[in-house]
Amino acid sequence: xxxxxxxxxxxxxxxxxxxxxxxxxxxxxxxxxxxxxxxxxxxxxxxxxxxxxxxxxxxxxxxxxxxxxxxxxxxxxxxxxxxxxxxxxxxxxxxxxxxxxxxxxxxxxxxxxxxxxxxxxxxxxxxxxxxxxxxxxxxxxxxxxxxxxxxxxxxxxxxxxxxxxxxxxxxxxxxxxxxxxxxxxxxxxxxxxxxxxxxxxxxxxxxxxxxxxxxxxxxxxxxxxxxxxxxxxxxxxxxxxxxxxxxxxxxxxxxxxxxxxxxxxxxxxxxxxxxxxxxxxxxxxxxxxxxxxxxxxxxxxxxxxxxxxxxxxxxxxxxxxxxxxxxxxxxxxxxxxxxxxxxxxxxxxxxxxxxxxxxxxxxxxxxxxxxxxxxxxxxxxxxxx
Amino acid sequence: xxxxxxxxxxxxxxxxxxxxxxxxxxxxxxxxxxxxxxxxxxxxxxxxxxxxxxxxxxxxxxxxxxxxxxxxxxxxxxxxxxxxxxxxxxxxxxxxxxxxxxxxxxxxxxxxxxxxxxxxxxxxxxxxxxxxxxxxxxxxxxxxxxxxxxxxxxxxxxxxxxxxxxxxxxxxxxxxxxxxxxxxxxxxxxxxxxxxxxxxxxxxxxxxxxxxxxxxxxxxxxxxxxxxxxxxxxxxxxxxxxxxxxxxxxxxxxxxxxxxxxxxxxxxxxxxxxxxxxxxxxxxxxxxxxxxxxxxxxxxxxxxxxxxxxxxxxxxxxxxxxxxxxxxxxxxxxxxxxxxxxxxxxxxxxxxxxxxxxxxxxxxxxxxxxxxxxxxxxxxxxxxx
DNA sequence: CACTCTTGGAGAAACGTATCTCCGAAGGCT
DNA sequence: AGCCTTCGGAGATACGTTTCTCCAAGAGTG
Numbered sequence: 059x060x061x062x063x064x065x066x067x068x069x070x071x072x073x074x075x076x077x078x079x080x081x082x083x084x085x086x087x088x089x090x091x092x093x094x095x096x097x098x099x100x101x102x103x104x105x106x107x108x109x110x111x112x113x114x115x116x117x118x119x120x121x122x123x124x125x126x127x128x129x130x131x132x133x134x135x136x137x138x139x140x141x142x143x144x145x146x147x148x149x150x151x152x153x154x155x156x157x158x159x160x161x162x163x164x165x166x167x168x169x170x171x172x173x174x175x176x177x178x179x180x181x182x183x184x185x186x187x188x189x190x191x192x193x194x195x196x197x198x199x200x201x202x203x204x205x206x207x208x209x210x211x212x213x214x215x216x217x218x219x220x221x222x223x224x225x226x227x228x229x230x231x232x233x234x235x236x237x238x239x240x241x242x243x244x245x246x247x248x249x250x251x252x253x254x255x256x257x258x259x260x261x262x263x264x265x266x267x268x269x270x271x272x273x274x275x276x277x278x279x280x281x282x283x284x285x286x287x288x289x290x291x292x293x294x295x296x297x298x299x300x301x302x303x304x305x306x307x308x309x310x311x312x313x314x315x316x317x318x319x320x321x322x323x324x325x326x327x328x329x330x331x332x333x334x335x336x337x338x339x340x341x342x343x344x345x346x347x348x349x350x351x352x353x354x355x356x357x358x359x360x361x362x363x364x365x366x367x368x369x370x371x372x373x374x375x376x377x378x379x380x381x382x383x384x385x386x387x388x389x390x391x392x393x394x395x396x397x398x399x400x401x402x403x404x405x406x407x408x409x410x411x412x413x414x415x416x417x418x419x420x421x422x423x424x425x426x427x428x429x430x431x432x433x434x435x436x437x438x439x440x441x442x443x
Numbered sequence: 444x445x446x447x448x449x450x451x452x453x454x455x456x457x458x459x460x461x462x463x464x465x466x467x468x469x470x471x472x473x474x475x476x477x478x479x480x481x482x483x484x485x486x487x488x489x490x491x492x493x494x495x496x497x498x499x500x501x502x503x504x505x506x507x508x509x510x511x512x513x514x515x516x517x518x519x520x521x522x523x524x525x526x527x528x529x530x531x532x533x534x535x536x537x538x539x540x541x542x543x544x545x546x547x548x549x550x551x552x553x554x555x556x557x558x559x560x561x562x563x564x565x566x567x568x569x570x571x572x573x574x575x576x577x578x579x580x581x582x583x584x585x586x587x588x589x590x591x592x593x594x595x596x597x598x599x600x601x602x603x604x605x606x607x608x609x610x611x612x613x614x615x616x617x618x619x620x621x622x623x624x625x626x627x628x629x630x631x632x633x634x635x636x637x638x639x640x641x642x643x644x645x646x647x648x649x650x651x652x653x654x655x656x657x658x659x660x661x662x663x664x665x666x667x668x669x670x671x672x673x674x675x676x677x678x679x680x681x682x683x684x685x686x687x688x689x690x691x692x693x694x695x696x697x698x699x700x701x702x703x704x705x706x707x708x709x710x711x712x713x714x715x716x717x718x719x720x721x722x723x724x725x726x727x728x729x730x731x732x733x734x735x736x737x738x739x740x741x742x743x744x745x746x747x748x749x750x751x752x753x754x755x756x757x758x759x760x761x762x763x764x765x766x767x768x769x770x771x772x773x774x775x776x777x778x779x780x781x782x783x784x785x786x787x788x789x790x791x792x793x794x795x796x797x798x799x800x801x802x803x804x805x806x807x808x809x810x811x812x813x814x815x816x817x818x819x820x821x822x823x824x825x826x827x828x
Numbered sequence: 829c830a831c832t833c834t835t836g837g838a839g840a841a842a843c844g845t846a847t848c849t850c851c852g853a854a855g856g857c858t
Numbered sequence: 859a860g861c862c863t864t865c866g867g868a869g870a871t872a873c874g875t876t877t878c879t880c881c882a883a884g885a886g887t888g
Contacts, residue, residue, distance in 0.1 A: 078600070078601075080843095080844060080845090081844065081845065081846095082844080090867075090868090091867065091868050091869075092844090092845080092846090092868090092869095093846085093847080093867070093868060093869080094866085094867060094868080096845070096846060096847080097846095097847095097867085100846080102846090102847085103847095103866085103867080104864085104865065104866065104867085105865095105866070105867080106865085106866075109866080109867090121600075123575055123600065124575065124844080124845070125516070125578070125843080125844050125845065126521075126575070126576050126577050126578040127512060127515035127516040127519075127521065127578045127843080127844080127845090128516050128843070128844035128845040128846090128873090129576070129844080129845055129846075130512040130515070130516075130578075130845095130873095131510070131512040131513050131515075131516050131843085131844080131845075131846095131872095131873050131874070131875085132844080132845045132846045132847085132872080132873055133845085133846065133873090134512075134873080136511075136512065136577075137573070137576045137577065138563070138577065160545050163564075167564050167566070171565075171566065171569050171570070171573060174570070174572065174573060174576075175573075176563050176564065176565055176569075176573055176577055177563065177564050178523070178561050178562065178563050178564075179548075179552050179561065179562050179563075179564065180556075180561055181552075181556065184556050184561075185556070185559070187559065188522070188556060188559060188560075188561055190508055190509065190511070191511050191514070191522045191559075191561075192511050192521075192522065192523065192561055193510070193511040193512045193515075215463065215506075215508065216463075297737070323738075326738055326741045327741070329741075330741050333743075351738075352682070353708075353711055353736075353738055356711045356712070356714075356715050358718075358743060465873095465874060465875090466874065466875065466876095467874080475837075475838090476837065476838045476839075477838090477839095477874090477875085477876095478837070478838060478839080478840095478876085478877080479836085479837060479838080481875070481876060481877080482837090482876095482877095485876085487876090487877085488836085488837080488877095489834090489835065489836065489837085490835095490836070490837080491835085491836075494836080494837090509874080509875070510873080510874050510875065512873080512874080512875090513843090513873070513874035513875035513876085514874080514875055514876075515843095515875090516843050516844070516845090516873085516874080516875075516876095517842080517843055517874080517875045517876045517877085518843090518875085518876065518877095519843080
């Protein structure tokens with residue numbers, strides 16, 4: 059209990075320990091009611107500026123900090139957003155899309171903070187008691203698997219859920235994803251134009267949206283142009299087996315003359331494998347991989363990468379979510395207001411609204427057969443050796 | 444209000460909207476008091492197993508989820524831990540130590556979840572209202588600058604604070620750091636043994652503990668062995684200027700024959716710079732950099748790296764913090780119990796307890812002048828070209 | 829039989845805030 | 859003078875738990 063309780067005559071003088079100042083202490087010290095303090099501090103109610111500033115001053119002097127827990131209980135808003143990532147293995151983050159995830163999470167954090175929310179990192183595999191113990195205003199889910207029970211429960215209990223990655227059968231408030239099909243087709247066309255006759259794919263064994271859509275797009279393209287598919291799969295969460303798969307792909311009798319790798323480490327792995335087999339890049343092998351890392355700008359040769367623009371995704375996802383939480387449409391292009399709160403939606407209204415975002419292909423030497431100039435050009439005089 | 448309120452006769456039949464089941468609804472449905480429900484669900488009190496399981500069953504059937512906000516308000520525990528990282532620039536995370544930070548944050552998240560806590564990412568530069576709006580049981584601070592006002596306020600308000608990186612003048616509950624001095628001295632000795640005559644340093648301009656201690660160790664070593672210091676500094680948060688600084692270092696008239704780079708991208712930057720100047724690694728230039736990335740295992744040549752073992756740091760930091768929060772010593776080696784809660788400490792009791800953790804040097808070809816075998820050895824028959 | 833102890837559980841007081849409702853007083857208008 | 863309106867603010871309640879205190883009934887004990 060706060061010190062001012064003595065003034066209200068409710069508490070005898072027992073155990074008068076010094077605690078944090080509460081709103082009652084401020085009210086007592088300022089000679090006003092708690093209502094007035096609350097209104098003054100939150101800019102509500104009708105108060106003359108003089109009272110407002112006086113209360114604020116007293117609050118400042120007492121070092122008053124409103125209790126977040128009490129506020130949350132009263133208002134039903136915690137200002138907290140969950141960030142969930144599907145886990146392969148025991149780690150809270152996935153290894154495979156790590157740079158992507160890091161960038162995306164960073165952008166999401168920024169966007170959330172900019173609107174007054176904070177992000178809580180919560181792996182989908184967390185113990186249920188952890189999820190239950192946190193008051194969440196909404197949740198961002200990265201690449202939910204089909205029929206994710208966690209997402210379903212969140213959605214059912216009225217918590218808005220926005221997913222990064224088009225959801226399978228999960229009911230979500232909204233989703234955002236890259237246009238993976240367009241991206242893959244673009245890369246395959248790009249490689250074809252560079253002279254590729256047989257394009258291989260290095261892909262994953264998991265069933266997440268990204269892997270699935272990308273692989274399907276590849277297979278569809280193969281069927282369309284009449285190329286026999288040449289691909290190897292491996293568990294994307296295991297970095298070691300990526301190198302093995304890269305090796306396997308280049309060891310095949312029907313070795314491709316161009317490869318697209320779906321995961322971040324594929325570039326270096328494929329480059330190393332090519333070196334082992336004496337293949338020159340890009341002369342004997344064209345290379346593209348999906349990565350957000352800029353190390354591929356300085357490899358030998360630099361490798362063409364597909365960027366999923368995770369920053370844009372993260373920002374969009376968070377803004378959609380907060381729009382849903384606050385029941386407004388801040389102009390992100392998707393009308394979310396009608397859909398919130400989700401428990402008021404009738405089942406089967408149709409799929410939730412989604413946004414497809416473009417990717418960006420950063421073309422470097424590894425995918426251009428006739429490089430106009432070599433990359434080993436000294437920028438200036440190096441002095442003597 | 445919950446549906447059971449009608450039974451208690453306090454609420455007329457107005458606005459009987461279906462809401463989440465509360466503890467009262469469970470009590471009513473199970474025919475017991477809310478005390479009994481609370482005790483049954485939390486494993487407290489003295490109840491026969493039969494009552495306990497019956498209550499649990501009813502709660503399950505009603506889909507009862509305790510309100511985290513109410514629990515937090517009542518118990519004063521939110522189960523939330525802040526994770527703060529000093530920001531250079533506008534981003535919530537720092538670029539420079541990015542891989543380190545990512546690994547550390549991941550380990551910290553795991554450790555926290557394992558003990559029932561969740562992590563909230565909160566940049567030190569966040570708007571104050573965000574900090575104030577979240578009930579935090581404690582905070583992890585990564586590399587706090589001297590006199591960080593945020594840390595001071597947290598500590599003063601009774602929130603335990605554990606820092607990664609030895610704090611300057613901030614009062615913290617405890618801290619954990621690598622033994623940067625030992626690490627740098629070890630690297631310098633290693634390079635000397637490999638034949639280096641003049642060792643250069645690529646370091647940062649910022650004043651964080653890591654940069655400062657490492658640079659000081661380098662300068663001290665130079666003074667001891669009588670070598671003229673050869674180093675270049677650059678703003679570590681700017682990835683572009685790192686390449687320029689690497690170039691600058693190798694362009695000096697007193698060019699070093701070995702370089703240690705303090706930051707993650709330095710390895711590739713130095714390698715690229717060496718190529719531009721026609722320097723062979725390791726023959727003409729020995730290279731070591733501090734990095735958590737395993738791309739340096741596959742560069743040409745592979746580069747020796749210093750790992751700060753961020754996973755160990757993250758785990759330790761979180762465990763120390765939770766020990767402090769719960770007022771126990773779980774055997775992490777530092778007796779924290781006497782120090783908690785911090786507001787009961789008298790000022791000037793002495794520095795807070797800290798733990799120094801060892802680093803690990805991963806020796807690869809770039810720092811060994813006589814490599815026993817070349818790294819370009821085909822592991823198996825590549826088939827025909 | 830009078831008593832203590834244990835078992836099983838109910839009642840009610842907080843936790844600290846936001847906000848709905850209401851009220852007195854002062855001023856403006858007819 | 860009576861009435862309406864606005865201003866400035868107080869009171870009380872609810873948010874949904876946890877937990878402290880207390881009580882009734884049965885069991886054991888001398």
